[in-house]
Every structure is written in C-alpha cells, then in structure tokens.
Amino acid sequence: MKSVLTRIAVSATCFLFVINSTHGQAKSDAEYHKESEEIRKTVWAWDKAEFRVKEIPARYAGASSVVIARHTELTADSKSKLGYNGFLGFSSNKIMSVSEIAREMVKVNDKSAVEEYSEFSFTRFENKSGFHRKDNSTTFVGVRVIKADGKVREINADDIVFTNESKSEKKAKVAIPDLQPGDIVDYFIATNIRLTNDFTDKSYVVTLFDESPVLHHSFHGQLGKKFAIDYRSYNGAPDLNVSKNSDDDIVIDVVKKDIPAFETTLWVSPALQLPFVRMFISLGNRGGIGRKFAGYSKPGEVNKNKETDEIVELKANNMALEFYNSVYIPQSIAYFNEIIKNAKVYAKNLGIDFKKMEDEEKAIFVYYAARFTRLLDFNVNNMERSINIGKQSFDGLALFTYCSLLAADIEGSVLLSNYRKGYRMQEVMDMDDIAMSTFLRGTNKFMGFSSVFSTPFETPETVEGVTDTKVVNLRVKGSVGGANGIAKLATVLPGIKVPVSESGKNAHIEQLILSLTPGETLLNVKRKSIIKGNFKADLQGRLILYEDFYESELRAFGESKSLIEQLEENKRTRKLAEDAKNAFAEARKKQKTSFLDETKEWFEQEISNQKEMKIDNMGVRHTAPDFIYSSSFDMEGLVKKAGNNIILEIGKIQGTPMSIKPEQRKRDIDVYMSYPRSIEYHVKVQIPEGYAVEGVDGLNRNVRNETGYFTVQANLVGKTVEIKVSKHYFHGYEPAANWNKLVEFIDAANEWTNAKLLLKKN
Template sequence: MRVLYLTLFFLLSSVLLFAQKKKDLERYNERAVSARTDVWAWDIKAFKQPDLTNIDTTQSAVILAKHIDVKVSSSKKLKASVFGFYVQRDIFYATTVREMVKINDKVALDEYSQFSFKKFRQLNGFRAKATTIIGVRIIKADGTRKEVKVDEEMVTEQEENKQQKSKLAIPDLQVGDIIDYFVLVEEMKDASGSIDQQIFVLGDEKPIKQLSVHCEISDKYAIRYTTANGAPDFKISKDEDGNVFDLLVRNIPALPTQLWMSPYRQVANIRMNVNYGRYVYGDIEVPAGSYRKNPLDGEIVSGARLGALGNYRYAGTPGPVSYVDGVRDMIKIYQRDRGSKLPKDSIPYYVYYAMRYMAFFRVFPDSKINVGLSRNQNDSDNRLFISLVARTLRELDIRSDVVLVTNKYGPADGELLEPTDFEYVLKTRTENPVYITSASVFTHCNIFSAAHEGQNAIVTNEVGGPQKRDDPPFATRVKIPFSEASKNSHLEKLDITLDNNMEQLVVDRTTTLRGALREDGQKDLLLFEDYYEEERQALGIRESFMEKFADSRRNKALAEEYTNAFAQARKDQKEAFNSEVKSQFDAAPKELKSYKIRNMGMRHTNPDFVYDTKFTLDGFLKKAGSNYIFDVGRLIGGQLTLKQNQRERKVDMYEPFARSFEHEIIINIPAGYKVEGAEKLVRNVDNTCGSFIVSSTVEGNKLHVSVKKIYKHAFEKAESWSSMLEMVDAAVDFLGQKVLLKKA
C-alpha cells in the first residue's frame, strides 16, 4: 500500500507539474503577443520612418534608431505580465531595448543572423525571476516588412542562479536589409531586493543616427544618477505615478568600443540606481519619490570608508571567523614544527597564502567533488577576503589600512555614483608595506591587479585605527604603479624538426608565462591535485585531506571517489593541452606527444608558470617541386588584425597592461636542404608605443629566428595611434613570411 501511495503521489505530482508548465507557457505566449503589439506600435518617428539618407557604407552596419524603455512600477500601475499580479510589496520592472540596424556587408549579416539570449532565468531569490520576450522584423529594400516567427517555448530553470540560453536564427536576412528587433526583460523581485543598475551608454562600434531613453519610475523609489563624459542630462517630468526621465541624442559617430577602450571613461554615459523607499548610505540620503544627480565624490568616499569598516566587522561573524581561527592555528603548527617563529615581515605573506588556501584549497567530507579544471575559475569576495586578512593580521599585531581604488575600466574620479565604484586593497602598516588584493586560486601576494595600475587611490585608516608611535608616516593617497612590459611576458622556446616524410613539424616547446599573462594559463592547464599538494606542504599542513579520508572508516570510500576523480582530471588535462596548442598556433596538433608542468608559479617568490610540450603540426610545409615552402611566420601564432573601420582612431588607448611576447625558434634544416629567404624575415620596428623586432641567422644546419613584440605601456594617447599601427601591421605582415627549403 505504501508503494501504491507513493506511486500515486508521484503520478499526481507529474500531472500537476505538467499542468503548471502548460499554464505558464500559455501565459507567456499571451504576454509575448501583447508585448510585440505594444512595441511595434511605439510612436517613435525614427522607427516608423527610418532615415536612410547619408548612410555611411564604409561601416559594416549603421544603427538607424535605438530606444531603451525602463519601467519600475508600483502596484497601481502594474499591468499584466508573464508573472500575473503580485502583492503590493513586490517590485516589478521591465527593460526594453529596441534597435533598427541597416546591414551593409557580410560581417554584419553574420552578426545579426542569429540571436543568443537568456529567455528565462532564476535570480537571487525563491520568488525573484525574470523572463525575456524577443521580437524581430526584417525590412526589405522595397519597404516590405516581415516578422520572424519566434519559438514560444518558455524555458524554466529550477536550480538557483542557473541560466539557459535560447537561440533564434534569422532566416532570409540579406545585405542591404534592415533588421528591427527588440528584447524585453520583465522581472519580479521582493521589495527588499535592489533593481539592477541602469547604464545608458551613448555610443557603439557602429554609428547611431538616433538614440532615445524613456524611464517611468514610481514615486515609491529613490533615484540617483550620474552623467559622465559629456553626456546630456535627462528631461525630467512627473506623471500620476512618479518621475519620468527622457533623453534624445542624434548622430553619434562610431567608436572603437571593442578595442582598447574604457567606455565608462571615454563614452558619454548615464548610470542610474533605483532603490525601493528612502536611500541612505553614509552621508548620502535620497527620499522616496525624489532623485539626486551627480553626488559629490566626498560623499561616495565617506560611504566607501563606512563599507570598509562594515566589512571588517562582518568578518567577525561566526562563519568568517572560522577562517581567521584556521589561519592562526596553521601559523602555530608551522612555527612549532620548525622550532622558530615566523619573522614579522614574513607574516603578511604567510597569512595571505594561508587565507587563499582556506578559501580555495580546503576539502571537507561534505564538499562537492570538484577536482577538474573548472575548479580553477573560482574567485573570492574581494571585500570579505581582505577584511579576513586584516583581522588575522591585527590579531598578530600587524595593522593595515584599506586603500580605495577605482578600476580603470570603471568610472573616474568626479563621476562616481556609489561606494561600490571603489574597489578595496589592503596596505599593511609596516616599514615595507605589503599590498593585498582579492584572491583567486592563483593570485600572488603584493601584486596589483592590472586594472588598478596607474590609479590614484585613497588610503583610509578605518580598519587600521589611530597611528601608533612606531607606525611609519601615514599617506592619505598612493598612486598604484604601472608594471613594465618585461614583467608581463609570454616567452616561447621552440626547437623544430621535420618528420621523415617532410610533411609535419615536430615541435619541442618550453613556454614561460609571467605577471598578468600567467594566471589565464594556470587556469587552463593546472590540476587541483598538484597545486593543492604543493601549497599544503609550503604552509606546513601535516596531513592531506586524502590521508585524513583514508584513515577514517567513515570516509574511506570518499577517498576512493577522489582517486577516480583525480584520474579523470588528468585525462581532461591532456585535452586542455591540445586546446592550448590549437589556440597558440591556430592549428590543432596532429599528435600531442608529451606535456609537463615545470613550475606551477603559485607564489610571488617563484612566480613564473613554466611548462613543456612536444607535438606535431600539419599544414606548415608546402611541396614545390623538389623543394618545400615553410610558413615560418605562423610559428608566432595569431596576431591582432584590425577591421577596416578600426584603422582610424581619435580616442586614447586603454590597453590591458604593458606586455611582451618573445619567440626563440630553432629550425633544424633537413640533410640535403638549404634555406633561402631567411634574410627577408628580418624586421625592426621600434617606436614610442611598442616594437616588433625579428632577427634571423643560419648557423650550420640550424635556422635561428628571434621574434620580439612589445607593448610598452598600458595607456597611450590617441596621437600615438600611427605608431601603434606601425607595430601591429608589422606583426600581421610577418605572419605571411616564408622561407624556401631548397634541395641542395
């Protein structure tokens, strides 16, 4: 009978679930039809009568019209949505972005022939969720309008924070057509949640003939916004429900937004925060129903200081404090086993790596088994992490201060909107300060994020407290230094022979990654089993989690599961090395003969990530009678290739960081052959922006080729663009260089 009851229960549950899904789908379809009718009927002239005069056909595409519509509604103004009607305390908001784009070439055609979007997503709460409605029309040269049918299947994800993407193909779209599309996202959240920050960027890779914004925000919400980089202000009015914000901009030129730009700092933009009820943070207060434009930097700094202290206090709560206790215990064991105390100037480094271990390397019996490469992508909560480090250091009699720094890809001083525009860095109050930033699996201590380089930062003593007599002088501001190109380098040493059939290259390679170029390689290639063991021993942790599991009758089976998981991860690592070779040489290896990590680069004391690979490559040799043409240029891997519309530039360059790429290549010349054309490989471009230098010599049966490409700075003025072009073009030109292996 119990089995029968359970069977009937699950059958009934399945029926009810199916019925609910059918009801949700019907409601979604009904709302989608209604939304498309509303959007296509917008009374905006730029969409009804698109301006086709003075179309710049040198541009891949031109945005004829773009409109962003935002509605944050109270219950009295809440219309039907896919969610139905909710209680008054819920927040409903909808954002619609509509664009009408003229397709001028095949590049744009490929871009707009398929949309990928998140049709439904579960957000950060049981009731909080969003859905997406999309509409697409094609307008032919004769004015014919054809609406693209959209599959109305509603995607629902049950797992928290999971997202499922949908794809929509756009058939019959051709060069010369106009595509008119919109994406509407409707969300429902609890009133205690916050509305996503609205960012209106008044620029694009493509020229925009007209861009407009319309926001209707209920008077139950407080609004703060900033206008940056010369952005015009809203025209603000009132309706029966609250504030209305309107903006109209015409004839916006194309900008190279996808190449070395910081849009927050270089493109006119407006950022807007919307909060339910009265907004109060530090010295900032905005009543519900009102708005505040361009808050003062001093108010933002005050709020950021308060946030630093608040985070420090949060680190004292029961969960995080276990991290602090854990690190202190590790230090005690480390010192006891070595019979001596850690020198005071070594303590910040030990604490940093111990806290990194606590955050990313520890394994508990109830931990989800994850020892594959995906584990390498984990990041920490920066503010919580450094507050835990600060608390631990303080208990070890080392005080530290919080440095407030802006990200170079975020807003600049004078255009800040909220305290979170600042990021936190910890600075120890020692004779030689140690700087500590956020941690991920492979971050180093005392290394600045590339995004912080060159920034003027504010030092706040909220966490460190008043100065003590033996403290070094307190500086209220510091400038984060730029790193040199030599510190961020990718070095390749290649020893190349030709196989007996003169068809494939056999490449014996050593790769060294340094500085800001190091971490991505580690994430792609390193195994948890290896770096866990190295760090465990470096920190003086006596027993690995595998040893603990094996010694426990309760967890012995778990040790076997981890052993199997480690074995699978090693199989996956081989595929990762295959992918790395393909990425580097734009050609998959015919065979990956061997691969080995020489140095994992886990700490600042031994920072380089070094690995060896041996593999074969096909397609670099072409038979020409009894001779062979060798594509030597391709050995340096893919190079930055500029689009035609990127070759002219009038804005400054925000590069990721100064960096260098070096290739030391030895090609073993087969017996009976000699090299011709080696002298044509030589290049010598060296200017204020960078350099591309190639030398080539033949010594006996070996062709030596040395290639150095250097980006000298992380920031360049627009006036230097011609120099940058010279270096970039030289590298692209070299890709096509060949030598002749001539039968002797």
C-alpha cells in the same frame, strides 16, 4: 549584432529569455500569444515621427547598417506582497513591477548587415535591456520588415521556434527570410520585470553609443512616487530631463540625435570613453535606524551626481561592519586565529622561529598559510569544488587578507580606488564601483588574491597605475555601539599611487626546438613555456592539478604525509580516501586533454602525438614566480615540399597574431589595453643532414618606438637557425596620438607570419 540597444557591460551574453510569473510558473502559450498580440498592436501604433523616416543621410551611405530610430519606454510602480521569509516568519516584501519597451528601426545596407539581422534570438534581445539584474521577467518581441518598395511584412508570432523549454524558462529564436540590402528591420522587445526589492539600488543604463550611426535616440521613463533615483551622465552624454507630474511620479526624458558610429570592439573602456547615462532606481526607504548608514534614498528623491565622498564613506562603513564581524565576534576571530596557529606549526616544522621573523617575512608566511588553510583546504563534502578551485577568480579578498595579517600583529591597510578601466573615482555611483586592495602599511607592496595561485607583492592588474585613491585604516579598539560606533572603526586617509608593471614582467615566452624529417610534412616540436605575471592565472587554472598543488604546499610547510595518507589515518575521512583517489585520477586524465587543447589554441595548427607533458614549476611562490610547463608534439601546417627542397613557413609559428582591421585604422579615442605585456618565441630550427638553409638574414626585423616594439633576430649557428621573436607593449594605456605607432609594430608582427626558410637539398 552590430546595431543594438547595448548594455554598458563590455560583454553581455548570459541572460535568458524567461516566460514566467512571480511564482515561477510558465504562462500558457494561449495567454502569452494573446498578450503578445496586444503589445504588438500598441507599439506599431506609436505616433512618433522618427519611426516614419525611411531615408538615411548621404554621409552614412557607406555604413553597413544605420539605426534610423531607437526609443525606450520605462514605467515602474510598486505594490506590497505578503511573503514568507523562513525563520523570520511573515513580513511585507516590496516588489518592483517594471515595464520596459525598447524599439529600434534599422536599415541594413550590405550583406554583412543582412547576415546579422536574418535571425534573432530572445536571448540576444534580452541583452538590450537597460537593467543589469533581473529577478523575474516575461518578454514579448515583435519584428517586421519594410521593403524598399514600402511594403511591410510582419513576422508571424507562430514562426517563433522555441529552442529550449522548461517550467521556469524558454529560449526562442525567429528567422527573417529573404532579407535584402536596402530593407528596414523594425523590431521591439517588451519586458515585464518583477524585481524583489531589498531597498538596494537597481542599475539601469541608457546607452548612447553604437557601432552603427544612430539618427534618433530617445528614452522616456515614469517611476511611481514611491521610487527614488540617482543618476549621472558619462563621457559627454546629455543630461536627463527630470521632472514630476501631478501624481508626483518621477518623469525622465533624454533625446540624442545624429550619433556617429563608435569603435567599441578594440581596446575600449566604455566607462571612461563612451557616452551613456547611468541610473540607480530603488523603492525609497522613509527612515529608520541605519538608513543613512546604509545609503538608502527616500521615496521620491532625485539625486544627480551624488558626491562620491558619500560612496567612499559607505564603502568604509560597510568595511567597518565586516571588520567588526571578523575581529569582535568570537567565532570569527577564531577563524583567523586558526590561520596563525597553523602558521606557527608550519614554521616549527621548518625550524623557523615565527616570533622572530621580520614583519615582511612574517607577512609572506601568513599569506601562504592563509591560502593553504582556507583557500586550498580540501573539502571532503565537496571534492568538485576543491579540484576546480584553480578555475575560480577572486576580487583580491582584501578584508580576508587584512584580518589574517592583523591576527599576526602585522600592520596592513586597505586601499580604496577606482578600477583602472572602470568608472573614474570622482564618478562612482555604487560601492561595487570601488576596488579594495590590501597592502603593507608604509609600503606599496600589495597582498591579495586574484586567484588561488597568487603570490605576495603582486600589484593587482585591475588597479595598476591608479592615482585617485583612499587608504582605510581599521582599528580594533574603540566604541562599536550601533552604526555610528562601527563607522568609527574606519579612518579614511589620502591614498597612494599604485605602481605599474613592466612589459617584461607580464610575459609569455615560448622556447621551441624544431626538427623535421625530409619527405614528411610534420614538424617535431619540443616546447617549454615560461609564463610571467598577469598572464599566469588562466593557464595555471587550466593545467595545474589540485592534487599536485596541495602536495607541493604540504612539502613547503614541512608536512611529510600526503593528503591521501591524512585522509586514510582519520576515522571520519577514511572511507572518502578512495573517492579522493578516483577523483584525482580522473582529473589527471582530463589534464592531458587540457594540455592538448591549450597547445592547439596557442599555435592554431593541427597538433598530434603530444607527449612528455609536465609542469616544471607551478609559479605559486614568490621565490619561483614563473609558471613553466613543457611537452613535445608534432605540428602540421608549417612544412611544404618544393621538389627536393623544403619550405618552412616559420612565421606561422606565432599562430595568428593580432591584426588591425581596415575600419579600426583611423582612431580618435585613447587606447585602454589590459596591461604592459610581452610575447616572445625563442626558436631553434635544426637543419636536417644533406640540406642547407637560405633566407636567414631575411627573417630579421626591427620596428621600435615609444609604445613598444616587434623585433626578430635570426642567426645561423652551425646546423641550427636560432631565432628570437619579441613583441612588447610598453604600456596598458596609450593616448590616441600614439595609435599609429602601436599599429606600426602590430602590422610588422602580422606581416612576419609570411616569413619562410628554404631548406635546399645539397
């Protein structure tokens, strides 16, 4: 939906419409409809002038949709509830009780907007909540249409269609029939939310940007005196007006008028570019041991723009606590000592003296041992987890890697920084805003896991190029009594600049041999794909089999027995060996489908007769880092008959490259892409006997500037046309001033999809 009360998250698609009580029992339909009717009457009766406006300014006449008014009411109170906490017995748990009503009135001006607003789903509505996390909620929706002649037609609650029902949740949708350009859709979502409180902050965002113009946006909040709030305005958003009423409730207001449409779909970092106000709401903690150490706020406390040094200190303290639990608790240190014990066995298998290794060489060996021993370890009780480990992503596992190195007496450090496309380091509000990365002390060589396929010395893509960093050194010796003692384990120092990769290091290269048979429209393709750097993990997760990966690592560590053989020789696991064989066989069958799906998605053509599928190199070791796989298949869609001649639409070999839409061509905000990267096609077209080729010279292109390039080099070598297509983005970030330069070579690549070769009958 173009015009929405959007959350700050780049994509928000996973919330459910939940109708339930705090006990997880669904409300009766009768009770729900009664409450829904009462809420609709209340909301439609709001006395707010902005919702009486029916005309839009002439300057927005060309907009697909215009938000005339948007308002959110947030109220919160708290109460105590006696609950049972397992082995802890009975205790008093706090429950946050929050009511949120968000109303929006939008004029739909064209067919596209009509299609967007003709059907609502409650799942879509819930995405509009300012809360990022919910425990339990009951949601009510009202929708009415104001026609061009002023008549108002409300959608009957009985027209709501429940698409999924269970005891704990319901999904529903409602259609708006006969919606026409020029109509106004007036709708709201009202949600009663119960958030179990552990004294941690609950994130709430007031979003002040939209893809459609907004004439009037307002927010009003009232939080009971037991609550506390931290807040910060981002990227030009107005400040909150915060006060207290006679009951000591915290009262919050913000109003923003005439908000222009923002580009939010292409290479935008909301945290760095779009206006919003971010709040953290909690039930205050009056005191007690560790309140300051844990970052808890007091009841009634209002903190604006909290010093980010406090957040960094909290992050370091939290890390120190985890570190203490990892290296001082006997059971924990045994966990890491086991990694080193295994590393020494693997070294001995390979005839290597572990003690005599240089630090970097030893660090690499420990890294692979830690990955194999802990991340790749086969779990006989959860084979599904093991087989699908490649689909999991990690946040770097900074402390895990640090402690693994420490157990081998290797000096590492942990880097604290902002995420490259996340909040600026001087604007962080929460420990989760701060990235943790492990590197070898005295170097900029990183050691972390973004996936199980990661290799040593890969710079984390999420922090490439960041400069505002802190280094945390953790020490084993020292006082560790109480919270303050644990904090002394962490020393925070000025950080380092994180290096940036080059476009050629993050590459997707297709080596293709194309042949065709006269009279047929199928193109035979022999394919080898070479994947480098940040492009790898997703494809590795889709195509690499756990069994193959595990066996490869066994051989790399000098182990002669396969996983199945090890299971069969152990009395405890012997019976599971057959289950493992069956699971591996099933995964191998699915791999064929994964290969076919990947091929279809990449080339965007109909693929058939795929065979010879294999992985040539898994790309899981720094000594052979490229992920390489190959296959052969037939492709539809590129060969056309023209009498006795053949037209090969060679430009379509690149699928549908990225194109810039008309509404995206004018840009005044900076460009935040993923990372420097490149896509190349190295193509050999074999000319069939009895044919000559025309149009080779016309394939060549050369569009190049400081942001990147698109080039095509084509030559006829004997009976083969050799073509190299290259598209490189030099940087992950470009200032707005360079936008037209980016567009220049992106357009060239898009236009080349029309490139053709004529194979003329002799």
